[in-house]
Amino acid sequence: MPKILIIEDEAAIRRVLVKILTEESDSYEVQEAEDGLAGTELIKKEDFDLILCDIKMPKMDGVEVLEAVKKVKPEIPIVMISGHGDLDTAVNTMRLGAFDYISKPPDLNRLLNTVRNALDRKELVKENTRLKKKVSKNYQMIGDSKEIEQIKDMIEKVAPTEARVLITGPNGTGKELVAHWLHQKSDRSKGPMIEVNCAAIPSELIESELFGHVKGAFTSANKDRAGKFEAANKGTIFLDEVGDMSLSAQAKVLRALQENKVQRVGSDKDIKVDVRIIAATNKDLKKEIEEGNFREDLYHRLAVILIKVPPLNERRDDIPLLVNYFTEKIADEHGTAQKNFSEKALKQLKEYDWTGNVRELRNVVERLIILGGSEVSEKDVQSFASK
Numbered sequence: 279m280p281k282i283l284i285i286e287d288e289a290a291i292r293r294v295l296v297k298i299l300t301e302e303s304d305s306y307e308v309q310e311a312e313d314g315l316a317g318t319e320l321i322k323k324e325d326f327d328l329i330l331c332d333i334k335m336p337k338m339d340g341v342e343v344l345e346a347v348k349k350v351k352p353e354i355p356i357v358m359i360s361g362h363g364d365l366d367t368a369v370n371t372m373r374l375g376a377f378d379y380i381s382k383p384p385d386l387n388r389l390l391n392t393v394r395n396a397l398d399r400k401e402l403v404k405e406n407t408r409l410k411k412k413v414s415k416n417y418q419m420i421g422d423s424k425e426i427e428q429i430k431d432m433i434e435k436v437a438p439t440e441a442r443v444l445i446t447g448p449n450g451t452g453k454e455l456v457a458h459w460l461h462q463k464s465d466r467s468k469g470p471m472i473e474v475n476c477a478a479i480p481s482e483l484i485e486s487e488l489f490g491h492v493k494g495a496f497t498s499a500n501k502d503r504a505g506k507f508e509a510a511n512k513g514t515i516f517l518d519e520v521g522d523m524s525l526s527a528q529a530k531v532l533r534a535l536q537e538n539k540v541q542r543v544g545s546d547k548d549i550k551v552d553v554r555i556i557a558a559t560n561k562d563l564k565k566e567i568e569e570g571n572f573r574e575d576l577y578h579r580l581a582v583i584l585i586k587v588p589p590l591n592e593r594r595d596d597i598p599l600l601v602n603y604f605t606e607k608i609a610d611e612h613g614t615a616q617k618n619f620s621e622k623a624l625k626q627l628k629e630y631d632w633t634g635n636v637r638e639l640r641n642v643v644e645r646l647i648i649l650g651g652s653e654v655s656e657k658d659v660q661s662f663a664s665k
Contacts, residue, residue: 279306279307280327280397281325281326281327282309282326283321283330284309285311285329285330285331285335286311286335286359287313287332287336289312291359292310294383295308295330295389296308296310298390299393302390302393313335313338314338314342314343315337317343318338318343318346321347322350325351326354327355327400328357328396328397328400329347329356329357330380330393331344333360333361333368334361334364340359341367341370341371344358344374348375353404355396355397355399356375357396358371358378358379358380359381360379361381362381377396378396417458418455418603420596420599421600422595422596422599423596425588425592426593426596429456429585429587433460433463433585437460437461437464440554441582442555442581442583443557443582443585444520444557444558444577444580445556445559446558446563446584446585447586447588448560449560449635449637450638451587451636452587452635453558453560454518457518457558458471461556464554466513469514470509470512472506472509472516474488474506475519476517476520476521476522476523477519481524484523486499486505486543487506488527489530489543490504490507490540491505492544495542496543496544499544502542505542507553508549508551510551513554514553514554514555514556515553515554515556516557517555519559520557520558520559521560521561522561529573531555531576532575532579555580557580563581564577590635591632594628595628597639598619600636600640601624601627604644608647617650618653619646619653619654620654623656625656627663630642630663645662646662646663650662
């Protein structure tokens with residue numbers, strides 16, 4: 279049930295507003311405050327979905343209320359109530375973050391439309407925040423080892439810049455987590471992050487995937503199609519396993535980096551793109567350059583900043599933290615209660631040879647949660663971890 283707070287020093291206006299809102303919907307819970315000071319005290323104690331606030335009031339005027347609320351609960355939409363002489367002030371409050379303003383005496387339709395729109399906006403903000411938290415939770419970087427702390431420090435320094443980053447490390451170490459952190463902490467975080475697994479796309483299709491194509495460019499090109507670079511405009515493109523990209527595609531990526539332009543397959547028309555490139559690979563690209571499999575000029579363009587993600591065997595002290603994180607995450611996914619791991623079980627896991635790195639650890643933890651006892655024991659680890 280949406281909770282609406284009316285902050286208004288004129289009792290007659292409060293009565294009118296309450297009457298309009300309660301007659302409009304019996305699902306609105308409406309509370310009143312006779313001045314700005316009383317209103318801000320209520321806001322500190324309770325959660326509201328919408329605030330209707332008069333501008334001219336004793337003790338604390340509407341502008342002061344607006345500024346105070348935006349500091350502590352910026353997500354709450356505030357609609358200002360203005361008298362005829364307050365219109366200029368009402369317009370100025372929009373610049374300070376007010377959702378809208380209505381004039382006295384309130385027009386029925388104008389008031390109800392404004393209230394509905396403000397509540398809809400609140401729901402959108404809540405949903406957007408929830409989704410962002412969900413995304414952030416999926417891409418947490420767990421660990422407090424020296425190696426992980428160094429990576430986190432590097433991300434803090436590099437993310438706000440436009441520098442290209444090459445992330446290296448074995449499969450399963452979490453290179454994509456570093457890429458997501460770089461994007462989320464950058465000025466491009468409101469833009470898209472488009473991921474391309476270069477190893478998973480056949481070499482004959484990689485150029486079409488990256489740059490798009492026009493109708494008739496090849497047999498199955500039945501219509502024009504935008505590529506990943508266009509989709510990532512104003513955001514970030516993450517080229518995972520970039521070492522598996524064909525030399526032909528490498529040449530086009532190099533041009534895109536140099537000129538901020540791409541051409542769809544089958545077209546000679548330039549399309550401007552504004553993207554930040556983050557690349558990752560499990561290969562030794564310098565060795566690939568020596569063997570003629572990777573362009574040296576592209577390497578130097580991509581590797582402005584190098585971030586190396588260590589294998590799990592080089593940061594074993596992080597394993598208990600990772601186990602706890604995966605236990606909580608898996609329980610949430612399965613809708614079951616969390617299981618504890620005994621100290622001996624954790625010690626056993628720390629001694630395991632993690633050739634598959636963090637990805638393998640996650641699979642082992644899930645297996646132990648499903649097959650192990652109410653508390654995962656050392657015996658459970660010995661029985662199920664290596665199978």
